Amino acid sequence: MQLTYLEAIRQGIWEEMERDPTVFCLGEDIGIYGGAFKVTDGFIDRFGPERVIDTPIAESAIVGAAFGASLTGMRPVAEFQFMDFIPCAMNQISNMVAKTHYLWGAPAPLVLRGPSGGYVHGGPFHSQNPEMWFVHNPGLKVICPATPYDAKGLIKAAIRDNNPCVFFEHKYLYRRIKGEVPTDDYVVPIGKAQVAREGKDLSIITYAAMVHIAFEAAEILSEEGIDLEILDLRTVSPLDRDAIVATVKKTNKVIILHEHSRTGGLAGEITAIINEEAFDDLDGPIVRIAGLDSAIPFSPPQEHHYLPKLEDVVRESRRLKAY
Amino acid sequence: MARALWPSRMDDCATEKAIRKPSRFPGSRVTINRAPAAPPDMGNNKKKSKHSSNGHRGGGGAPVRPVERSSSGGNHSKKGKGSSNLRTYSIPDFRLEHPDFTVHQSTDKNGHVRYEVTGDLDAAVPPIRESKCLDQQQAVQIYRYMMLNRKMEMALENLYKQGKVVGGVYFGLGQEACSCASAYALDKDDWFAPMIRNQGSLLVRGFRARDTMMQYMAKADSPTHGRDGTSHFGDIEKRNMVSPISMLGDLIPVMSGVALGARLQGRNIAVMTYIGDGGQSTGVTYEGINFAAVQNLGLVLIVESNEWAYSTPSEMQYRCKDLAERAVGYGIPGVIVDGTDACQVYDAAREAVERAHRGEGPTLIEAKMMRMKGHAIHDSASYVPRPLFDFWKKRDPIARFENYLVCKKKWLTGKENAELVAEVERVIEEEREVAVNSPMPTPESAEGGVYCENGCHEIKPKYGRPKAKKGTAAYKETEAAVHLK
Numbered sequence: 001m002q003l004t005y006l007e008a009i010r011q012g013i014w015e016e017m018e019r020d021p022t023v024f025c026l027g028e029d030i031g032i033y034g035g036a037f038k039v040t041d042g043f044i045d046r047f048g049p050e051r052v053i054d055t056p057i058a059e060s061a062i063v064g065a066a067f068g069a070s071l072t073g074m075r076p077v078a079e080f081q082f083m084d085f086i087p088c089a090m091n092q093i094s095n096m097v098a099k100t101h102y103l104w105g106a107p108a109p110l111v112l113r114g115p116s117g118g119y120v121h122g123g124p125f126h127s128q129n130p131e132m133w134f135v136h137n138p139g140l141k142v143i144c145p146a147t148p149y150d151a152k153g154l155i156k157a158a159i160r161d162n163n164p165c166v167f168f169e170h171k172y173l174y175r176r177i178k179g180e181v182p183t184d185d186y187v188v189p190i191g192k193a194q195v196a197r198e199g200k201d202l203s204i205i206t207y208a209a210m211v212h213i214a215f216e217a218a219e220i221l222s223e224e225g226i227d228l229e230i231l232d233l234r235t236v237s238p239l240d241r242d243a244i245v246a247t248v249k250k251t252n253k254v255i256i257l258h259e260h261s262r263t264g265g266l267a268g269e270i271t272a273i274i275n276e277e278a279f280d281d282l283d284g285p286i287v288r289i290a291g292l293d294s295a296i297p298f299s300p301p302q303e304h305h306y307l308p309k310l311e312d313v314v315r316e317s318r319r320l321k322a323y
Numbered sequence: 324m325a326r327a328l329w330p331s332r333m334d335d336c337a338t339e340k341a342i343r344k345p346s347r348f349p350g351s352r353v354t355i356n357r358a359p360a361a362p363p364d365m366g367n368n369k370k371k372s373k374h375s376s377n378g379h380r381g382g383g384g385a386p387v388r389p390v391e392r393s394s395s396g397g398n399h400s401k402k403g404k405g406s407s408n409l410r411t412y413s414i415p416d417f418r419l420e421h422p423d424f425t426v427h428q429s430t431d432k433n434g435h436v437r438y439e440v441t442g443d444l445d446a447a448v449p450p451i452r453e454s455k456c457l458d459q460q461q462a463v464q465i466y467r468y469m470m471l472n473r474k475m476e477m478a479l480e481n482l483y484k485q486g487k488v489v490g491g492v493y494f495g496l497g498q499e500a501c502s503c504a505s506a507y508a509l510d511k512d513d514w515f516a517p518m519i520r521n522q523g524s525l526l527v528r529g530f531r532a533r534d535t536m537m538q539y540m541a542k543a544d545s546p547t548h549g550r551d552g553t554s555h556f557g558d559i560e561k562r563n564m565v566s567p568i569s570m571l572g573d574l575i576p577v578m579s580g581v582a583l584g585a586r587l588q589g590r591n592i593a594v595m596t597y598i599g600d601g602g603q604s605t606g607v608t609y610e611g612i613n614f615a616a617v618q619n620l621g622l623v624l625i626v627e628s629n630e631w632a633y634s635t636p637s638e639m640q641y642r643c644k645d646l647a648e649r650a651v652g653y654g655i656p657g658v659i660v661d662g663t664d665a666c667q668v669y670d671a672a673r674e675a676v677e678r679a680h681r682g683e684g685p686t687l688i689e690a691k692m693m694r695m696k697g698h699a700i701h702d703s704a705s706y707v708p709r710p711l712f713d714f715w716k717k718r719d720p721i722a723r724f725e726n727y728l729v730c731k732k733k734w735l736t737g738k739e740n741a742e743l744v745a746e747v748e749r750v751i752e753e754e755r756e757v758a759v760n761s762p763m764p765t766p767e768s769a770e771g772g773v774y775c776e777n778g779c780h781e782i783k784p785k786y787g788r789p790k791a792k793k794g795t796a797a798y799k800e801t802e803a804a805v806h807l808k
Binding site for chain 2: 006011014020021024034036037041042045047050053055056060061065067072074075076091093096099102103105106107108109138139163191277
């Protein structure tokens with residue numbers, strides 16, 4: 001059936017709560033109100049206030065409580081109203097949750113999920129893409145789906161995973177895209193990228209909302225005879241090194257496209273992987289397209305300037321193809 | 324054991340009449356009465372609470388209530404002239420003395436800024452309070468754990484001096500009663516999380532001295548196999564212990580979450596953790612206690628007021644008179660005990676644990692005592708005014724408890740006591756031997772274990788499958804208006 005990206009996530013959590021009584025949700029305004037974006041709309045009527053818990057505005061308490069509950073064998077799904085607020089709980093996530101299995105052997109099967117991303121004029125505190133902060137925390141799995149199919153399959157996989165998963169839902173995609181989602185139970189494996197579009201001339205390595213910009217660019221460029229391959233990472237930690245290397249070996253030219261700031265961004269890490277494992281396969285410089293090295297501004301013309309754009313991808317693809 | 328622990332008669336406890344400290348702010352509506360004004364009342368509110376937070380079980384509800392009628396002299400009644408808005412709260416105080424001094428900064432004649440203590444430092448040492456519930460065997464066991472705690476730390480100090488310890492050593496000297504008697508109040512299914520000075524709690528909960536010793540020496544056989552030191556380890560299988568991290572306060576919401584998880588599985592358990600007068604300054608402390616209060620979870624928070632946070636005196640951490648007063652703001656019971664008196668600590672902790680088991684929510688227990696060494700072994704604590712050490716040295720928790728058991732209660736003969744001490748020393752020596760002989764980990768053992776994978780753990784609910792009740796509402800797509808379309 002055709003579902004929006006938001007509905008796919010919602011259905012995924014619902015199905016897991018139906019299937020497994022150890023799954024429960026906690027977060028701000030997720031109960032009767034159903035969450036700021038309505039991801040848990042109606043959940044409290046079905047699963048009750050015991051399993052759909054409205055919390056105080058206290059992100060450290062939300063993560064701490066989710067972690068504590070996970071130690072008793074529960075599988076909490078904690079919502080951040082916006083992922084911009086996740087640094088409020090950074091100590092819990094980085095020092096408590098992420099390190100727990102490595103240090104003292106306790107698994108922490110919990111999911112921290114919420115909306116991230118720009119293009120909605122949310123301003124500097126409602127538009128960020130903070131996934132890199134978690135990529136640099138070994139022990140966490142960081143998931144950023146681009147399609148309704150992947151969003152549902154990955155949220156279900158995250159809930160079933162025995163590790164702490166940080167699940168970024170791109171709020172621009174919530175109700176803008178629809179896609180085919182099977183009614184049968186399925187999961188999408190965490191840590192596996194997917195070639196979203198086969199191509200031969202150059203590879204765009206990207207994820208989340210940027211996948212859709214890459215597709216638009218591919219349409220335009222195909223008319224000029226430039227054939228883009230699009231690798232959708234889906235999980236940004238742990239990275240699917242094999243898939244990255246495979247696409248480089250196939251097209252020999254690479255653009256890495258991400259929404260968050262350029263410096264210290266994921267493109268740097270992917271570039272290093274390519275250098276280590278496929279340097280001899282490169283026929284051109286690795287190109288980065290990313291957000292500016294600033295906070296993400298509020299006013300639409302400024303936000304547009306900050307974020308990666310279709311014309312950036314088209315321009316850089318032409319340039320790299322001609323290299 | 325029937326337990327009605329709070330002093331029910333005024334002559335049963337130290338009285339501190341009326342309001343010792345007037346409000347600093349005109350118009351303040353809350354007055355704290357530190358005297359145990361009400362009979363045993365940790366919030367057994369008879370009235371059905373209107374509060375309907377998730378998961379509340381019967382009998383819960385906002386536990387601190389205004390005391391309608393003060394029994395401690397009646398000089399701050401609710402309906403007195405011009406004070407109709409005055410609310411009076413009780414903070415039961417079990418101490419048999421109320422040390423009266425303050426630490427402040429002053430400049431000496433050479434122009435150096437120093438800490439200085441002023442107040443009554445010559446007060447007589449109080450006796451151990453009679454426990455309302457400890458029997459002979461329990462009291463002697465707690466005493467033995469306290470002795471084990473101290474002897475283990477003495478052994479650690481020696482290991483440090485022999486160069487066998489990696490990093491520093493942290494001591495709970497002077498705090499053994501607090502660590503051991505509090506943990507002793509827990510039942511097997513309850514959970515706890517120690518802080519750095521609660522090495523005695525670990526012994527009570529069944530860890531061996533070698534575990535902590537090997538942690539300090541970063542050995543391959545340590546509970547974390549060398550990956551972390553000190554009391555930073557845990558056990559979610561048998562001993563229900565959550566590993567602390569170095570950042571203070573973060574265990575409070577975590578332990579609340581443990582209680583939440585257990586409640587979803589149909590069990591009200593007690594979850595005990597500790598925080599210092601320094602650590603309680605963190606924001607996450609507030610978040611954690613507030614979460615437990617709102618959710619009515621069985622948190623037993625031992626606030627260890629030990630005067631010093633590294634080199635900073637409690638006077639520079641908070642302004643209220645007693646940290647137990649914080650409980651009023653959370654809407655939970657707060658009590659004060661003498662942290663050097665094992666009987667007081669146990670009685671208060673046990674009552675809090677039983678409240679937790681009854682689903683009546685969190686309790687804050689402030690234990691007053693003194694950190695009798697520096698922050699860690701490198702720190703000579705030269706910033707602490709000597710008279711403070713002298714004052715608290717006379718209140719040594721082990722010497723006083725020993726005297727209580729041997730001389731007052733005659734629960735131990737001198738000979739039995741000597742045998743107990745010799746047995747503890749023998750155990751510590753054996754443990755030290757095992758710990759020292761454990762190999763160092765291989766360099767390669769730094770790798771692996773970042774993720775739980777390949778079936779390394781089976782995750783299942785600890786207290787049984789949650790009995791989730793489901794409503795009749797069916798899934799339907801949401802079309803509601805949302806923020807930031």
